[in-house]
Amino acid sequence: MKVLVIGSGGREHCMAWKLSKSPLVDKVFCAPGNGGTSLCAENIPIKPTDIKSLLEFAKKNNIGLTVVGPEVSLVAGVADAFRTEGLVIFGPDKELAQLEGSKILAKKFMRDCGIPTADFEVFDDAHKAKEYIAERAGKVVVKADGLAAGKGVIVCDNEQEAFDAVDTILIDKKFGDAGNKLLVEACLIGEEVSMLAFVDGETFVPLVSSQDHKRIFDNDQGPNTGGMGAYSPAPIMTDRMKTRVNNEIFKPFVNGLKKQGKKYHGVIYAGLMIVNGDPYVLEFNVRFGDPETQALLPKLKNDLADIMLKVCNGKLHDTQLVWDERVYVCVVLASGGYPGSYEKGKQIDGITKNEDNGYSIVFHAGTVTDGVNFFTDGGRVLNVVGMGETVKDAQNAVYSRIAGLSFENMFYRQDIANKALNR
Numbered sequence: 001m002k003v004l005v006i007g008s009g010g011r012e013h014c015m016a017w018k019l020s021k022s023p024l025v026d027k028v029f030c031a032p033g034n035g036g037t038s039l040c041a042e043n044i045p046i047k048p049t050d051i052k053s054l055l056e057f058a059k060k061n062n063i064g065l066t067v068v069g070p071e072v073s074l075v076a077g078v079a080d081a082f083r084t085e086g087l088v089i090f091g092p093d094k095e096l097a098q099l100e101g102s103k104i105l106a107k108k109f110m111r112d113c114g115i116p117t118a119d120f121e122v123f124d125d126a127h128k129a130k131e132y133i134a135e136r137a138g139k140v141v142v143k144a145d146g147l148a149a150g151k152g153v154i155v156c157d158n159e160q161e162a163f164d165a166v167d168t169i170l171i172d173k174k175f176g177d178a179g180n181k182l183l184v185e186a187c188l189i190g191e192e193v194s195m196l197a198f199v200d201g202e203t204f205v206p207l208v209s210s211q212d213h214k215r216i217f218d219n220d221q222g223p224n225t226g227g228m229g230a231y232s233p234a235p236i237m238t239d240r241m242k243t244r245v246n247n248e249i250f251k252p253f254v255n256g257l258k259k260q261g262k263k264y265h266g267v268i269y270a271g272l273m274i275v276n277g278d279p280y281v282l283e284f285n286v287r288f289g290d291p292e293t294q295a296l297l298p299k300l301k302n303d304l305a306d307i308m309l310k311v312c313n314g315k316l317h318d319t320q321l322v323w324d325e326r327v328y329v330c331v332v333l334a335s336g337g338y339p340g341s342y343e344k345g346k347q348i349d350g351i352t353k354n355e356d357n358g359y360s361i362v363f364h365a366g367t368v369t370d371g372v373n374f375f376t377d378g379g380r381v382l383n384v385v386g387m388g389e390t391v392k393d394a395q396n397a398v399y400s401r402i403a404g405l406s407f408e409n410m411f412y413r414q415d416i417a418n419k420a421l422n423r
C-alpha cells in the first residue's frame with residue numbers, strides 16, 4: 001500500500017517515519033514534507049490546503065491511506081473531498097473539524113454532552129463582554145472563536161488585561177474573522193496534560209498520556225510557542241485519572257456525536273487541566289499534537305498503518321495498543337528569535353541518515369535539504385527524542401544526542417520533563 005502524509009512539521013516526519021516501518025506500507029509520500037521526511041518518504045510539492053491537487057495526486061498514485069497532520073487541511077474539508085471519491089483518509093470531516101475550528105462550537109458541544117470544562121459565555125459585542133467581565137469575580141481567559149495559529153487565547157491577570165483582550169479581538173480585529181465572536185472563560189489553575197484517543201466512529205481507544213511545554217524559556221517563562229518539548233507518560237495521569245478521563249470525557253464525546261448521527265474518524269486530542277484532582281477540557285484538537293506525537297508514536301509498538309486503517313474502516317473495537325514501557329522525552333531545537341522573527345538557511349551540523357540509534361531519534365520540523373546538507377527553514381527546526389528506563393535516563397539520552405547537533409543561534413529548553421522528576 002502507498003501512503004500519503006499531509007503536512008511539513010516534526011509531527012509529520014514522525015508519522016511518515018512510523019508508517020514507513022509498517023509491513024503494510026510499500027512507499028510513503030509527504031506533501032509537502034521537510035528535509036527530514038525525504039529520508040523516509042518522497043516529498044511532493046503540494047500545500048496542505050490545496051485539496052484539489054492532493055486529491056488528484058492520491059487518485060493518480062493509487063494511495064491506499066492518507067493521513068492528515070494539520071487542522072487547516074481538515075477545516076478546509078480535505079477528508080470530505082477524499083471520502084466522496086471513495087479514498088481512505090485518517091481525519092474527521094469538515095463539520096467535525098469545527099470542534100477545533102470553532103472554540104464556541106466545541107464549548108457548546110461539551111456543555112451539551114456534560115463534558116467538564118471551564119464556565120463560559122459567548123459575545124460579539126465588546127461592551128457586553130466587558131460588563132460581564134466586570135460583574136464576575138476571578139481571573140478570566142479571553143479566546144477568539146476561530147483558528148488563530150495558536151495565538152487567539154489570552155490568559156488575563158486582571159480586569160484591565162481582559163478588557164484589552166476583548167478590544168484586541170472584537171475591535172482591532174487582530175485575528176480577522178476568527179475574532180468575530182469570542183469566549184470569556186473562567187481561568188482554571190492546575191496542571192496541564194494531553195490525552196489523545198483514536199476514534200473509529202463507534203469506539204475510542206486512548207493513547208498514553210503526554211505533557212507539552214508551551215512557553216519558550218525554562219521554568220515556563222516567556223511567551224507561548226507551538227511547543228518546545230514534550231514527554232510521555234505524564235505521572236499526573238494515574239490509573240484512576242485515566243479511568244475518569246475515559247468515562248467523563250471520551251465516552252460522552254463519542255456518545256454525543258452518535259446522538260447527533262455523526263461519525264468521527266481520526267484522533268481526538270483533549271487538552272486537559274487537572275484542577276484539585278478533577279479533569280477539565282481546555283480544548284479539543286482534531287489531530288495529533290505537535291510535539292506530543294514525537295514522544296508518543298515511537299513509544300507505540302503496534303503497526304500504525306494497521307491502526308489507522310481500522311480507524312478509517314470502523315474496526316477499532318478489538319485493538320489493544322502496546323507501548324514501550326520506557327520514558328520518552330522530546331526536545332525542540334529552535335532558531336534564535338523564535339517565536340518572534342528569526343533567520344533561515346543556516347546549515348545544520350550533525351544530522352545522520354539514520355534518525356534512530358536505539359536511544360534517541362531525530363525528527364525534522366523546519367528544515368530543507370539540497371540532497372547532501374540540511375538547512376534551517378523555520379522557527380522549530382529539529383525535534384530530538386530520547387528514551388530511557390527513568391525520566392533522568394531519557395533526559396540524558398536526549399540531551400547527549402543534542403550535544404552532537406548544531407546550527408547558528410540554535411537554542412532549546414534545558415528542563416523538558418523536569419515536572420515528571422519533581423513529582
Ligand code: AMP
Nearest residue numbers: 118141153155185186187188271282283
Ligand atoms: P488552547 O489553545 O485553548 O489550548 O489554549 C492555549 C493555552 O491557554 C492552554 O494550553 C492553557 O495553558 C491556556 N488556557 C486555555 N484555557 C484556559 C482556561 N480556561 N484556564 C486556564 N488556562 C487556559
Ligand code: GLY
Nearest residue numbers: 212227289290291
Ligand atoms: N502541542 C499542542 C498542539 O499540538 O496543539
